[in-house]
Amino acid sequence: MTRYESIIQSGRETAQIEMSAIKRLVDQIGDEFARAVEMIAENSGRVIVTGIGKSGIIGKKIAATMTSLGTAAFFMHPSEGIHGDLGLVSEKEMIIAISKSGKTAELNHLIPLFRHYGCRIIAMTGNLDSQLARIADVTLHIDIEKEACPFDLAPTSSTTAALVMGDALAIALLKEKNFRLSDFARNHPGGVIGKSLLRVGDLMHTGDEVPIVQHDARMRDALLEMTGKRLGMTAVVDPSGCLTGVITDGDLRRWLCLESADPDRPADSIMTRNPKAVDKKIPAREAMKIMEQHAITVLVVTDSGNSNEIRKRPIGVIHLHDLVKSGIRYTGKGYAE
Structure with a gap:
């Protein structure tokens, strides 16, 4: 031997x-x-x-x-x-x-x-x-x-x-x-375990931090809302408060390139319809995956989980920067600490 x-x-x-x-x-x-x-x-x-x-x-x-x-x-x-x-x-x-x-x-x-x-x-x-x-x-x-x-x-x-x-x-x-898993997450806020258990609701902006305008608001109002909330977008809602679309920095740039960028133009004529939306209970890493796959930097968080439906009320906004600050990174092949 x-x-x-x-x-x-x-x-x-x-x-x-x-x-x-x-x-x-x-x-x-x-x-x-x-x-x-x-x-x-x-x-x-x-x-x-x-x-x-x-x-x-x-x-x-x-x-x-x-x-x-x-x-x-x-x-x-x-x-x-x-x-x-x-x-x-x-x-x-x-x-x-x-x-x-x-x-x-x-x-x-x-x-x-x-x-x-x-x-x-x-x-x-x-x-x-x-x-x-x-x-x-x-x-x-x-x-x-x-x-x-x-x-x-x-x-x-x-x-x-x-x-x-x-x-x-x-x-x-x-x-x-x-x-429960939620108890485990509370006890493990750091490291790979903690990051894997973070939910969108743990990181999203809520309350007065969420940019929202009515569908019939003027673009001057939408611009003020976006500038004041500093998230690069605003949600657009109907009279019942349900999400109908979003106006992003990209939408704003395209509007400014028009021959007549009328500040009194209705917001819903500029907005992106059927925006991506997520539920606050989904893992934060899944929100980052959606952003990576669709080349966007912000998601509206609604009061229900199916992102294919838009008849939901916005309750928050999650930005790519929020995810990066928490330590989550999506590489295209998976997640890294």
Whole structure:
């Protein structure tokens, strides 16, 4: 066997061992898991995740995942806990303590102190006979056959099992709490995730910022409206307030090129009919796609979503600059941050 073949084999063996640990975990998820989810979902306080070493690192990730998916959580290091951070604790908090052996001295020192505050304890351990398991209200068994480490010492399979159990809790809680995509968007305003979840309604101009003139308005009035609102267009509406067209900078230039650019000419004789319109609920990136495909820089936002119909009332305007400022860019092949 060559050196490369040996390296590849080692990598595959590690993956197989950890996959086996996850498969073993599936059978360990049962009534205790359901009780843990129910306890957390019904609890009015936060979740405190704690652990030492590699278990602590996994605990930080579990706390972060729970928080992002609607269950407020934070990590507390046991050493920091017994040196002041217990001041963050109240009887409303729920504790998740992670320890493969269940015998971690620092952790077992901290757990009775949580009890003193009236907190309920969820243990995540591979040892059901441990002190941690005995003191906990609920114990989530994360027993593994062996670590991927050839010495069966370094936490590998055991931390993978703990991580998966934490993810299982977070997702079950998401469903239990009816956590919605809109909630997820509120928790992730930045980065690619945040940009992908932005809606037109989050970025559009509304109220007095929206340029609107009546269909029988004169061009002098339309020009004043466009100049004052500075969006390069104005919507044109009928007496009932429904959108009938738009006047853009391009329409304005074409009008000025006429031999007689009469400022008293009716706006609806200059406007572009059947303009593109979008609903405020569509993804902002889709609005940019429409702009790119039709070579326009602004869209009217109406109170209904079918852009093929114009008998709708304008409630806002979305400009290409608004999308660019938010960080959305459409390349023709997709979206980039």
